Amino acid sequence: MARPLLRLVQEGRLDLLRDELRPDDVLGSAVQSRHYGRSGDTLLHHAARYGHQDVLAYLVETLGMDVEVFNSDYKRPLHEAASMGHRECVSYLMERGASVDCLKKADWTPLMMACTRQNLEVIKALVEHGANPLLKNKDGWNCFHIASREGHPQVLRYLLDVSPGSWDTESTIKRTPLHTAAMHGCFDVVELLLERCQYKPDSRDKCGVTPFMDAIQNGHVNIARLLLEKHQEGHVHTIQTLLSLGADIHAKDEKSRSALHAACAGQQAAAARILLCAGLQDMPDSTGTLAWQLARKPDVIQVFQETNDSA
Template sequence: MNNQLHLEAFVVVGTIAEQARSEALIAALGAATPPPTTTTREPSHLARRFAGLWENMDDDLASDDDLLLKSEKDLHDSARRNDLNRITELLRKGVDVNAKSYTNRTALHLAAGKGQEAAVKLLLNHHAVVDDEDKFGMNALLLAAWFGHLNVVQLLICAGAKAACKNKNGLNIFHCAAQKGSVDILQFIIENFENLSLDKPDKSNQTATHLAAEHGFAETVAYLISCGASCNITDNEGNLPLHMATRKGHLDAIREIVTKTRDINAKNSEGQTALHLAALGGFPRCAQFLLSFGCDINSRNRKGMKPLHCAAQESREEVAKVLIDGGADVDGLDDMGSTAAHLTILSNGTGIMKLIIEANGDLNLLDNNHQSPLHLAAEHSHHNIADLILASGVNLKLLDKQGKSSLDIAARGNHINLVDMIIKADHFYNWEQKNRDVDQESWDLQTVSFCQERRAESKHMRWVLWHLATQLLKPEQWKELAVYWQFTAAHIHAIEQQWTGPKSYKEHGHRLLLIWFHGILMAKENPIKALYEALSAIDCQVVAEHVRRKANGEPESPRKCMLS
């Protein structure tokens, strides 16, 4: 672009110079008549801009990607910072007051957008075009309204700016003022241009009220409503101003709109009510307020999702609590057969899972893939949430469409810790079935967890179990212990799926012993005595005696077992 402009300029300058030399030659020779006139091309706009190059050869383009000369760029910058002396100086030198940047913006656009009232006056006095539009269709008036400059808006209107203008997206002066919360500009336009409609939509079919609500300007919303603006116009996506305010969590705007909205349970094109949007956005106060006005707590969107599904999907714990406390259906199914519990697994929302469990949600319900929440937790390896589910007591025999249990899913994914947790739970459930009647009251007070045992008081015994598994047991003996302790074939198979090489049996044995140890601690039994009896039962008397000594140790030994 730079080279092209230079070329065109020098063509014009060269033509002028050639004509001057011809006239001088004629005068010197005393010719009676001038030579025939040569028809020349009218210089283009860009060429005329270069006509002063002989006087100022330094006035090149401001940058390679701009259309402005340096002097014109200087004018724009001066207008932006309200430097009246520099603007006057540049205009006196003949700089084009209407020179446009690559976005088609003039100095007037920039001064108006910055609210530089004095610069706007000066530019208008030098014949700046008041209604020139940039590449977005924004003129100086719309920019002044967009940035909330009332004085500049009034000045431009007095200079002949058209109040009924709009940009390429259909935004008019009401839209521009509303999105900024400029009540003063709205009031000025409404009082002086009664023929302009407040509810004129843009190309998205949004009105000024939509934009004021979306940006949370409650005072602006109230003023528009008081002037007759409607709260019941839907945009191209079916959203009312109520939807727009709720999506962003603007409670004060919601308060202004809700009583003027024809149907508080109105749905947008996705079937979402305002309560759905409050749940998705995580706005508990908005949700509480909408519920107090009768918003349907179990309304379904186009995917069959209720507000609680939305809160679970986005892990919005505070909103979920509001909904559950308000009576939301914790076991409701969406079109995929998912409950809120299924969806909170995907977002790993342990807090919401606790709320669902406390509300007695059914964690054995299967979705359309015949997967329970535990299946999903096993698939995604969410340990904490799986622990909550297992501690609540669920059916571990449920199978998905492929005939896989949650244990199978965890083992297939090589989620070792989850495999061990599920086996612990299954082993514990069986023990609980037989022993629940023993000391029922103290048992109910016990906190159940199936995570790895890491307490300091069990550290020595865990070392003894590691020593037993890695140094003393032969390859198949860990399985004999598993059978003795009534672990199932499925349990053994799941443990065996972990492969670490030819000596994997050591890791398998260690895992089994830790799983067993967890159950012993839960049952409050003596692990040394129980382990000695089990090793003796599989004909490992020597190992049993060795382990007993290791576990008990000498009185002065720092490794003395604290559980014996």
């Protein structure tokens, strides 16, 4: 009966499940401690994962299953419900006494799991029940860091409202949420982080990589331009380091803008000079705009005049 029961739970067939499972029979007692597959999930894990709150209630209240039961990765049903964005299941499990900050393997909390998705209502439910946004997993990431990787500005705004210091965090290798957002090309998130958080302009991780370097190395020129505009110093050394590491100097974003466009938009004369000296040619973007056309400051304009004079 194991496989049919599992399928009934996954499909949310409470009517048939009641016919098969009764608290006073042998089968009803057996499923309370039954773990399925290599992951060791119980029926309660599956009900939470598939979002069947009525099945959860039956398993807990009628069959007496423990809301804190864990699988082989120490994952609780609350982890499952939170990671899949099932608000009703999340609320039910917490009302039945599930620990809001329980840890699964690698020290992930349900709130961290919820922040991998964009379901703000689930995140709010967890926080309102006391979930701690400042807890870190084994890699040193808190929920703010995770939401930055996933590119969820609305989640980040909420976390900043309820926990203003959640932005001030580093992973075990000293990477900030700004590093992570820049690396993954999350432009809206980078924009928000620069607006509302106080990251150092050239913060470096343990390998010496800055958010600007992450953006350029991964071809996110629009983010590199934004960082140049907001952070006005230190980028010449960063560009030199990138070039020495063999970064693709000709990388362009989705609008065919190069690092030279970014330097000119940020009015960075020294950065523009080193890019031109390294062999980067001024080519039009998808709108036909050349980098030099973005130059406004006299010293940036002069860089292109010097280049034309020497050509």
